[in-house]
Amino acid sequence: MTVRPTQRSKNVIKSPIFSRFVALVSPLSTFAPFWHVVRPPRPLFNHPVVVRDPNPKMSKLEPLQTLCKHTGRVWDVSWHPKGQTFASCGEDKTIRIWSKDSDSKWSNKVILTDGHKRTIREIAWSPCGNYLASASFDTTTCIWDKKSGEFECNATLEGHENEVKSVSWSKSGRFLATCSRDKSVWIWEIAEEDEYDCAAVLSAHTQDVKKVVWHPHDDILASASYDNTVKLFKEDQSDNDWVCFATLQGHESTVWSISWDKTGTRIVSCSDDATLKIWQKGQNTEETWKCVCTMSGYHNRTIYDVSWNHSSDLIATACGDDAIRIFKEEEGGDLEAPTFSQVTCIERAHAQDVNCVAWNPLLSDILVSCSDDGEIKLWKFIPE
């Protein structure tokens, strides 16, 4: 039998022993173009599971500035709605407010102390930008305002039995939500100036509630919990009672954070199970939400925070493996089964766990992150 060696086997054959194999291998190699046809099929899931993209496109996240004024872990950063200022908080029980100097470098302008006796876990600016709410492990939430010219704590919301984990203002400015390790979510109605009435105590979760986030324009609240679920709440117009109208089940461990897209029809959630999930609202009803995409294999540890950019639609994640990753939806995808791919990953964005990422609400390519290493970093996203 005469064998015409292929390009590949020519390079390999060095001894006569190998030439015996060539007789076997070469005829097979003529079938090579068909091999891909009989490749084992991808495993079937009830929804598409996105695995790591071997050749991520090269968008860049360029570090702009590193800020280190906090002592100890920085838990959260929050942009002012005008995007010129942001606030940070952490283990050192202080809130710091940062803005740009004339030389366009960020610096610490105000330090708020003595509001809380323990770690400040999260801060949130009101949609009008005049108020700042801070949630603390000391079981209280403080509301700060600048009416006297300087930031002062003019209201303290008490009622939770344990650490308050998160706080969020509704876009209408009518409501404030807080959640706690005591498994409850509280909704506060802003009655008058500095008057906060408890409108509801929601005990739908069975464990520690980690995060509350309001819908981008409606009075709908999403909460994420240690019980592995995300729940959605709204006010029942007939009797003004707040009810849980949807439970998003699918994560296998604690859901740490959630973020709405700009339309409010999708939610991204991140979890201790190292996956991201995209949830899509049903076409006609508000009650049905389903998971349309799971992104697994990208993160190596717990994902502590996720932020969905309302201008560029990019998703940023903060992970316990010290990395910041950016995801983008692939164009032309099915609405019911979208595909997201990683466009960039900064492996050692911080020296320790990244706790929070937040896109600037106006300058849509600016991202701020904070970490257990006590640092806050500003980044600029540069598309490929």
Add this chain to the structure above:
Amino acid sequence: MPTDGNLIPIFIALFELVQFDIWGVHIFLKMRLEQLENQNPNVYNKTTDRLITAEEENDDVVDEFDSREIFDLIRNITDPEHPLTLEQLHVVQESLIQVDNANNSIFVNFTPTIPHCSMATLIGLSIRVKLLRCLPARFKVRVEVTKGTHNAENSVNKQLADKERVAAALENPHLIQVINQCISNRKRVSLSQFFRLNY
């Protein structure tokens, strides 16, 4: 033998009480101390001290963290119930420690003396705190119950892995006092004496 369902509230209760009720802590721990859960634990011999080689003393040789080094850090932590170390009770063993220097990760398994030990979370927390204080911040420490040795291992593991809950627990002055007592290597007053003094 209590079932899984019965057990979870017990040590959640330990945490809840410890978190916000000073009298609750004292009374609860005192009750536990008066009726020990495991009255006759097996006691094992201590391992011999490590021989320090000349190479280890040489500052020019970079020597990476290994499981023996981690073991030395945690083996003398005392049990919350007995005046014995975790090593003597075989709660920690060198073979159940994995160190990955390249990925900055350390994995410690611990074995509660009995499968319904309500102190499991406290023991795990002591190991975490000890390693948190002794190791460089780059390390990610994971402390878990050895598979199949505790009725509620998933729930204990999840709580120990939640850095937010660990951070909140460590801000509790009463709990941190108990943990400090467990991890200090000094010959200590027994825990019951300690609480009697504080009463």
